[in-house]
Amino acid sequence: MGTVVDATNKEGNGAVLGDKNVTVVFVLGGPGSGKGTQCANIVKHFGYTHLSAGDLLRAEQKSGSENGTMIQNMIKEGKIVPSEVTVKLLQRAMAESGNDKFLIDGFPRNEENRAAFELVTGIQPAFILFFDCPEEEMERRLLGRNQGREDDNIETIRKRFKVFLESSLPVIEYYNSKGKVRKIDAAKPVEEVFEAVKAVFTTPDDKVTV
Ligand SMILES: Nc1ncnc2c1ncn2[C@@H]1O[C@H](COP(=O)(O)OP(=O)(O)OP(=O)(O)O)[C@@H](O)[C@H]1O
Ligand SMILES: Nc1ccn([C@@H]2O[C@H](COP(=O)(O)O)[C@@H](O)[C@H]2O)c(=O)n1
Ligand SMILES: [Mg+2]
Numbered sequence: 001m002g003t004v005v006d007a008t009n010k011e012g013n014g015a016v017l018g019d020k021n022v023t024v025v026f027v028l029g030g031p032g033s034g035k036g037t038q039c040a041n042i043v044k045h046f047g048y049t050h051l052s053a054g055d056l057l058r059a060e061q062k063s064g065s066e067n068g069t070m071i072q073n074m075i076k077e078g079k080i081v082p083s084e085v086t087v088k089l090l091q092r093a094m095a096e097s098g099n100d101k102f103l104i105d106g107f108p109r110n111e112e113n114r115a116a117f118e119l120v121t122g123i124q125p126a127f128i129l130f131f132d133c134p135e136e137e138m139e140r141r142l143l144g145r146n147q148g149r150e151d152d153n154i155e156t157i158r159k160r161f162k163v164f165l166e167s168s169l170p171v172i173e174y175y176n177s178k179g180k181v182r183k184i185d186a187a188k189p190v191e192e193v194f195e196a197v198k199a200v201f202t203t204p205d206d207k208v209t210v
Contacts, residue, residue, distance in 0.1 A: 020100045021100065022094070022100045022101070022102065022123065023100065023101045023102070023126050024102050024104055024123050024124075024125045024126060025048070025102070025103050025104070025125060025126055025127055025128070025129055026104050026107065026108065026125045026127075026128045026129070026175075027039055027103050027104065027105040027106070027128075027129045027131070028106070028128055028129070028130050028131070028168065028171070028172055029130055029131030029132065029133060029186060030131075030133060030135065030138050030160075030161065030164045030168075031138055031142060031157065031160040031161065031164060032133070032137075032138035032139070032141040032142040032145070032157075033131035033132070033133040033138055033186045034131055034133065034141070034186050034190070034193060035052075035105045035106060035131055036050075036052060036055075036105060037190060038129075038131065038184075038186075038190075038193060038194060038197050039052070039103045039105050041194045041197065042103055042197060042201065043103070045198065045201075046101075046201050047099075047101060048099070048101045048102060048103045049094075049097045049099040049101065049102050049103070050102075050103045050105060051090060051093050051094065051097075051102055051103065051104050051105065052105040052106055053086050053089070053090065053104065053105065053106040053107035053109070054075075054105075054106045056086070056089040056090065056093060057071050057075065057081055057085075057086065057089065058071075058075070060085070060089055061075070067085055071085070072150075075150060075151050076150055076151060076156060077156070077159060078151060078156050078157075078159035078160035078162075078163050079159075079163065080109045080110050080112075080113065080163065080167060082112075083112045083113045083115075083116035083117070084116065086107060086113065087113075087116050087117050087120050087121070090104060090107065090117070091120065091121060103129075104125075108171050109163075109167060109168050109171070110167035110168060110170075110171060111167070111170065111171060111174075113171070114171050114174070125175070125180065127180050127181070127182050127200075128172065128175045128180050128181045128182065129182050129184065129197065129200060130172055130181050130182065130183045130184065131184050131186035131193070132183050132184065132185060132186055132187075133186040133187050134187060135161055137187050138161070139154075139157060139161075142157050143157070182200045184196045184197060184200070
């Protein structure tokens with residue numbers, strides 16, 4: 001295991017959460033590309049806190065919140081929940097974590113998410129970990145996931161793929177134009193993907209290539 005790259009501080013992108021300087025890595029990729037799986041590995045090796053926007057929304061829905069029905073409907077349709085709701089959940093989870101290094105998984109999902117997070121928190125991501133995977137492989141994985149998710153059915157999966165292409169890929173392209181995207185071939189077996197991920201987290205920032 002090598003040293004953790006703190007690109008945020010090095011590039012002067014550090015942002016303050018309470019009285020802490022924080023490092024944020026956005027973890028993006030299509031539905032089923034393996035974001036959650038790899039985040040669990042990164043947490044173990046590199047001490048980040050994993051915050052999945054989808055998990056936070058599902059927990060909020062189940063908590064009986066006033067937004068519960070709206071969140072449930074949006075997830076069932078594969079649509080993106082208004083940023084106001086998701087950014088608040090992320091901010092609260094960051095503040096409660098006690099950590100200063102975060103993997104924010106599945107966020108920002110669209111331009112509205114990106115702009116709202118930046119405006120409200122003032123945080124710029126250190127880099128974007130992008131799991132690139134063909135649709136057929138993602139579809140196979142989602143249909144075999146068996147975690148009882150209401151959106152893991154073929155009808156909703158197709159809607160989620162469309163939203164990813166139309167709304168989420170442009171956000172990845174935006175960060176790519178700023179040299180912030182670290183693209184990973186996510187079609188490989190879990191262990192091989194993690195080898196590539198490790199290289200990103202242990203390579204000094206000025207030597208990273210996309
Ligand atoms: N590299 C891999 N090879 C094969 N299966 C994988 C790989 N990575 C993850 N999986 C499996 O694919 C399914 C989806 O993975 P995961 O939940 O990590 O994806 P995700 O990107 O978080 O999806 P979502 O956007 O729907 O939350 C899981 O069943 C997981 O075990
Ligand atoms: N920024 C986000 C993230 C997620 N959602 C909704 O949750 C669904 C599941 O997300 P996963 O990352 O767990 O796959 C997603 O399809 C959206 O409906 C969101 O609105 N905004
Ligand atoms: Mg996930």
